Amino acid sequence: MPVSAACLIIGTSNTVRRDGYPSLLRALRPDLDLRVAGVGATPSVLLPYVLAETCLDGVSHVVVDTLVNDAARAADPAMDEILEGMLFESLDWLLAGRRGVIVLLLPQSNAAGVAPALRARRLAFCRDRGIPVLDAVSLAEVLVRDHRFPSELVLDDPQHIAWPLRLIVAERLAAAIQAVPGDASAPLPATPYRVVPAAGAPEGEWVERSTSLVSKRYLRVTPRSAASFDPGGEAALLGIAMNGAACLGDLVISSGTEERRDSPSRAFVSDPGERTIVHVVTSLAPAVIGRCFALRAEEEGGVDTEPSVEVEAAVFRLDGPPPPRAAWPAVSAEEASPPAAASALSPHEAALARAALLSGRASASIPGAARAFRRLIVHAPVPVWSLEAGAAAKTLAALGVAVGDDRGAERLLRQAAHAARSAGRHMPRAAGEDGRPERTVTPAG
Numbered sequence: 001m002p003v004s005a006a007c008l009i010i011g012t013s014n015t016v017r018r019d020g021y022p023s024l025l026r027a028l029r030p031d032l033d034l035r036v037a038g039v040g041a042t043p044s045v046l047l048p049y050v051l052a053e054t055c056l057d058g059v060s061h062v063v064v065d066t067l068v069n070d071a072a073r074a075a076d077p078a079m080d081e082i083l084e085g086m087l088f089e090s091l092d093w094l095l096a097g098r099r100g101v102i103v104l105l106l107p108q109s110n111a112a113g114v115a116p117a118l119r120a121r122r123l124a125f126c127r128d129r130g131i132p133v134l135d136a137v138s139l140a141e142v143l144v145r146d147h148r149f150p151s152e153l154v155l156d157d158p159q160h161i162a163w164p165l166r167l168i169v170a171e172r173l174a175a176a177i178q179a180v181p182g183d184a185s186a187p188l189p190a191t192p193y194r195v196v197p198a199a200g201a202p203e204g205e206w207v208e209r210s211t212s213l214v215s216k217r218y219l220r221v222t223p224r225s226a227a228s229f230d231p232g233g234e235a236a237l238l239g240i241a242m243n244g245a246a247c248l249g250d251l252v253i254s255s256g257t258e259e260r261r262d263s264p265s266r267a268f269v270s271d272p273g274e275r276t277i278v279h280v281v282t283s284l285a286p287a288v289i290g291r292c293f294a295l296r297a298e299e300e301g302g303v304d305t306e307p308s309v310e311v312e313a314a315v316f317r318l319d320g321p322p323p324p325r326a327a328w329p330a331v332s333a334e335e336a337s338p339p340a341a342a343s344a345l346s347p348h349e350a351a352l353a354r355a356a357l358l359s360g361r362a363s364a365s366i367p368g369a370a371r372a373f374r375r376l377i378v379h380a381p382v383p384v385w386s387l388e389a390g391a392a393a394k395t396l397a398a399l400g401v402a403v404g405d406d407r408g409a410e411r412l413l414r415q416a417a418h419a420a421r422s423a424g425r426h427m428p429r430a431a432g433e434d435g436r437p438e439r440t441v442t443p444a445g
Contacts, residue, residue, distance in 0.1 A: 255290025
């Protein structure tokens with residue numbers, strides 16, 4: 001099939017997970033050259049990190065998803081402002097290069113106090129710049145309020161969207177990429193951001209780690225050895241790309257004029273004993289200013305293992321910190337309270353969500369579950385074969401519905417098929433279906 005456009009999605013764990021919305025988008029739009037670049041547990045410092053490292057030649061569209069991890073750090077006003085500056089400046093840079101930009105806002109439940117303000121400022125900025133926004137925060141509210149979805153089926157956990165919402169996000173992205181113009185051949189302006197790999201003494205210890213996405217080369221630094229960075233002039237140090245799970249000590253950052261201690265490991269390693277490899281880009285605020293920078297692990301007394309940090313690169317801005325908040329559009333009452341019509345589900349999307357909900361219920365029956373779910377996957381209204389193994393069982397538990405025999409599984413399968421056909425999609429009839437609508441089962445909620 002000829003490629004109609006090349007789209008780069010930059011995002012965090014919702015984007016890079018194996019069964020995330022990009023896998024569904026790829027199946028819905030096989031004509032797209034779809035590229036995914038992202039790092040979990042990383043806020044908007046991710047954009048300059050990815051954009052400085054990624055060749056955008058031939059890329060016509062860019063989708064950006066960073067709201068969730070920005071909200072997790074917004075309790076620090078200095079961090080909030082510097083992350084927002086990196087996000088908005090990166091979006092302006094893409095627009096100057098005539099790329100088709102789409103901003104994705106995903107919900108979360110563990111930052112309710114700050115996420116609405118961040119979302120409102122993004123809506124204001126995007127409205128000012130004419131950037132289309134896929135506001136999945138509103139979509140999640142509509143699913144719970146108007147379609148009686150249990151919250152457990154909207155969010156898998158406080159920061160990750162569940163698969164019925166992933167389906168709707170994929171559908172809306174497919175339409176948005178089709179509608180938004182983008183020029184893959186336009187030249188991009190110079191960027192003030194630079195990613196500088198770590199350098200060390202010849203005897204420095206280098207390690208290679210494979211994450212879920214790529215293989216990264218890290219320099220192991222200790223209290224006795226340091227990683228150095230030379231951005232080529234005076235610059236602001238904004239972030240450090242590192243192996244989070246191997247961070248066994250605080251960082252000491254020096255720039256020749258100042259020294260700072262930072263504890264990045266506490267932001268993304270909940271269990272100090274966890275050894276899973278997690279590549280992250282941790283953000284710093286306020287920025288560290290200087291010309292030559294060094295990083296080492298802080299000495300900690302009374303530990304059995306020498307503190308060490310595995311560092312890959314550092315993110316700099318050559319002209320100082322990003323522009324302050326006063327440089328960006330102010331938030332109006334309209335952006336703070338988006339109109340309800342903008343977040344309403346279309347009849348097609350409502351039927352699609354219902355089919356997704358019912359397919360989970362059918363798959364969770366005890367006898368006949370595997371057969372019923374396999375049949376639904378083959379003829380699904382949208383491709384759902386990338387779902388994680390536990391999604392169906394979790395759906396059943398959240399709904400409090402028990403289906404204990406083949407007839408129950410087949411009945412729920414027919415309901416899903418009927419919901420899919422009401423969305424205008426071809427789906428062969430399930431065995432024994434007589435064409436009459438099955439009585440709808442209302443989800444608990």
